[in-house]
Amino acid sequence: MPIEILMPALSPTMEEGKLSKWLKKEGDAVKSGDVIAEIETDKATMEVEAVDEGTIGKLLVAAGTEGVKVNAPIAVLLQDGESADAAAKAPAAAPAPAPVAASPAPAAAAAAAPVPAAPKSEPASDPDIPAGTEMVTMTVREALRDAMAEEMRAHDDVFIMGEEVAEYQGAYKITQGLLQEFGPRRVVDTPITEHGFAGVGVGAAMAGLRPIVEFMTFNFAMQAIDHIINSAAKTLYMSGGQMGAPIVFRGANGAAARVAAQHSQDYAAWYSHIPGLKVIQPYTAADAKGLLKAAIRDPNPVIFLENEILYGQSFEVPKMDDFVLPIGKARIHRRGNDATLVSFGIGMTYAVKAADELAKEGIDVEVIDLRTIRPMDLPTVIESVRKTGRLVTVEEGFPQSSVGTEIATRVMQQAFDYLDAPVLTIAGKDVPMPYAANLEKLALPNVGEVVQAVKTVCYR
């Protein structure tokens, strides 16, 4: 059967073009790959190559014709033994070579279909800690190290790589002792090459290993953010579920002290924007340990945001063989009835102190530690707001598009009727972090601001 050659599109948006020139004439033999014509749009001139072999039976559109619609037949190609007469009888509607679908744009049908609801995540609750369990006082630093060591003991596929993690024992001493216990195969010092080693980590994860990639600080991970987002977070989706990246990116995040603008930034809101990532920012040593163990076991890419100032702070950690906490579950740090304070990571230090001060003034504040930023445990926040009617969020990151504004939006949408005052969001100031001690102090949130905000929402 003769084959119709159709007017091709140069791009998905092209609808018509000019057939500027024929390079074959009727009766010419054509092989696959031969250039048969030139077409032109306002943007470009392109050559039309033959896909099928045969003889040009008839040119249906004259050279120089403007406004030829995409997919309109422009010539008829005869197969072996077919006569020119057959050309006239070529089917008019069927595009070559008889595609099964009638329309090349079936998306139109799908466009009308309703958008399916996003699945809800239902995080598990914290494990019960048996009565009589010994509580051990340890720093966040020690808790993080113990979490990694325990998981590395349990699984040979788990390894850590990063700058100064091995011989130097960690720039912030988080990996102290790991090289001695696990050796250089599993505790890998990298060159200063964040983009490269983040990619190497993701590649190793795609091959089935369980890398922990330490960034000395997350400020340097901006060099690597392409691999974190484009390579780690999106591969599972792009592969239709075939291949993911079980990897933990961890390290110090946020402002330390007097290290100025390029070394003082909180990335919670940045990473929480990305589908395909989980984002954790713990405050206590127990949460640091239980959540880092969970992150290492998780089959997805996890961002684990630590804080240099918290590294040396001590907390009680239950002494258990395998203390693992659920990702995506907030923790009520302090129960109260008058107002809800939601924070995470180092932001909790302001929230906790503010709650103490407010208690002295007779305001009973409930403090929620989000622990996980994505997926966010909004039900725990909403439940609290339904009780207190008032909400203040606290974080060190920049104010625009912050974690707090996200919480405020969702609470407004889902618990509007329960709010007795507008939600207030306390964040870092909208400035790069200054170096001078007095300015740095002003740029960060402070306990006084939090106290004042809670009083404001309580109309006190």
Added chain:
Amino acid sequence: MATRKSAPQAAARKPAAKSGKKDFNGGTFLDFDKETELKAYREMMLIRRFEEKAGQLYGMGFIGGFCHLYIGQEAVVVGMQMALKEGDQVITGYRDHGHMLACGMSARGVMAELTGRRGGLSKGKGGSMHMFSKEKNFYGGHGIVGAQVSLGTGLAFANHYRGNDNVSVSYFGDGAANQGQVYESFNMAALWKLPAIYVIENNRYAMGTAVSRASAQTDFSMRGASFGIPGYQVDGMDVRAVAAAAEEAVAHCRSGKGPLILEMLTYRYRGHSMSDPAKYRSKDEVQKMRSEHDPIEQVRARLLEKGWASEEELRAIDKDVRDIVADSAEFAQSDPEPDVSELYTDILL
């Protein structure tokens, strides 16, 4: 002025001058037997016909977005695959259809992914640039230029970590070869002696920019020199030269000597993507490559000359290939789009 002069001198000191080093660009090639020639012919023909069909379906509006065709470069991936064994990994950029077919991924699966249908290798969620196969050890399909080089180095890291003798092959173009992460990867691969083969497909143009307009050192086999990574220039239009270089590279990597670079001197006949009119090069240049260096025609001529296949037998292979491609095109047009419920699947495990 002195600095200007030093550049070509440096190029003249390239490792190729070292005694005992093989020349894969016009010198050393594998003498194929009949079966290997026929296999090369068939596999390259499959890629070419597949890509021509993809181009046609794009022109008809069945394929959306970007679509980068591999026509002209077929000998590179077909020759490389000849030296690989089960367990070796392959990763590439967005000009990836040929690599997937050469890795044994189904024509139906690839074509249906191009049309965004549920039977596509990524269930229609990846498209032309994003396909993967755990089964065939194909790790994508990456749209960020150069990203596959770090990822491929990570695949080699995993082999090294596990102590197996698998190698990873990372394909990238002359354009990607100027990305910083490529050199970060070279450094780590050489430092840790990772079994990584870097195949630079030098098709002379990074989109519309000729190599000489973008690269201070246009001999890409030299790009690992400062890390001590050996490199070869290879006639990427001759599948026998590619196969010989691939054997050398694989033997080098498997024996624990660390990474190796192969610069494939190749050429893409079509534009960078479907909407590229390719005005940055002359028609004569394209025509000369097609008529004098076509990788498929070279094999075809040898098969006929040696009497290993008749015109008729080659036509039978052509028909076979056409049938596979036609079947894939038909499937890719009739297969339904993904169910709307797929919108929210495969985001997290």
